[in-house]
Amino acid sequence: MLLYVATALYILIGGFIVIRLLLNGMRPTKTLAWLFAIFTIPVGGIFLYLMLGRNRRKNKLFKLKHTPKVASYIAKAIHQYSPITKKEFEEHHKIISLITKNSYFAPCTGNDVKLLKNGEATFRAIFDALKSAEHFIHLEYYIFEEGKLTTDLFNLFQKKIKEGVTVKILYDGIGSMSLSKKYIRQLQNIGVEIHKFLPIKFGKFLSSINYRNHRKIIVIDGKTAFTGGINVSDKYIKGDTDLGVWYDIHLQLKGPVVQSLQAIFAMDWYMVSKEDSILDTSCFYTYKKENGSTVQIVHSGPDSDFSATQQMYFSMINEAKEYIYITNPYIIPGESILDALKVASMSGVDVRILLSEKSDNVIVKWCIRSYFEGLLQAGVKIYLFPEGFIHSKTIVVDTTISSVGTTNLDIRSFEQNYEVNAVIYDDTFALALKDDFLKDIKNSTQLDFNTFMQRPWSQKLKEGFAKIFSPVL
Structure with missing residues (x-):
């Protein structure tokens, strides 16, 4: 009897998932693959779908960006930009329009862009910029891995907090799994505000494990920002035993485009902390420089309307x-x-x-x-x-x-x-x-x-x- 009940329940759940697959409008090949998995892998097929197959973009489980408060904040961030003329960038008007519609942020002029090659050059520039911080330091990383870099960061944060600088850190729950509770407590004890992005919790395991924050962002006083491929890990300095030295490219940005990265950090911080005080203009810096590179920030996630x-x-x-x-x-x-x-x-x-x-x-x-x-x-x-x-x-x-x-x-x-x-x-x-x-x-x-x-x-x-x-x- 129990077997019949379990079978009926499985078929019922499977049927519900099939309806969701059809309503979500996945590609036919992807839909067929999930149907095959659900009905050929007992129990496991359903769990695999719940972890990996659900269309977060359709489900809108995170509706953060659609709230009036966030919409107002984004509008304020955009107003920090230097205007550009359509004629000046006629060659790229299609991609400019595409990114603006997808990510809100239009391109802005008057930026200094520095190409940073590999870990040593990147972290040298990062530490120099962090030492000059007067008001706040915001960091967001996929991998925040303990080692010499994190020790040096801790010592620097301790000094800057004594000077009155606010430090906020956002790290990913999977990418930074090795980050110890001891190190986190040490940061908190000196006054660092730190949050985990989508932590792995029993009740939300199936809905969050497959969606990670892969961003790397640093914003300092609204004046200087860093982004690119380099995580906080010693392997970018001295390599690792399996792959050797990790080669990567990073950017140092100064100018109005910094406000775009600050806005992204603020929305992510608000999402995990629910602290709406981050959604104000106090972290923005007014730029008057007209000459410089034109830069546009594009960001996306499983909660975006489009990729x-x-x-x-x-x-x-x-x-x-x-x-x-x-x-x-x-x-x-x-x-x-x-x-x-x-x-x-x-x-x-x-x-x-x-x-x-x-x-x-x-x-x-x-x-x-x-x-x-x-x-x-x-x-x-x-x-x-x-x-x-x-x-x-x-x-x-x-x-x-x-x-x-x-x-x-x-x-x-x-x-x-x-x-x-x-x-x-x-x-x-x-x-x-x-x-x-x-x-x-x-x-x-x-x-x-x-x-x-x-x-x-x-x-x-x-x-x-x-x-x-x-x-x-």
């Missing part, structure tokens, strides 16, 4: 007339980006992708390689960097537009993570990023299509198996 960072990549790829140079550690692009890269290459655009030969995950490694054959066949040039691990997330197009940020070229970043990128409309910066890319590929191995096609069938089998997991990697 803003994915659409940013798609638009940049489609705008290209001469070349597209991409550095990214995780090339699991999904159908739209994959097709856009192929179409661009087959249309005569020089499309090049740089990533590491090594990987920090064996399944991810073979999943990434499963896309190589199609890309190479379409004429895309793929380069594997042999030393260390490249963690940069950059794209530069036609020496006119570029982007540096936290977004990987994979489905997880596009659909499930909270991400942020800076889009820079500046020829000089784009040229510097292009030159850096060309230097890196000189030390890399270019894949040959014919040679790659002769790889052992065992590798093809690994690629095919790993590709099954592409939606959740």
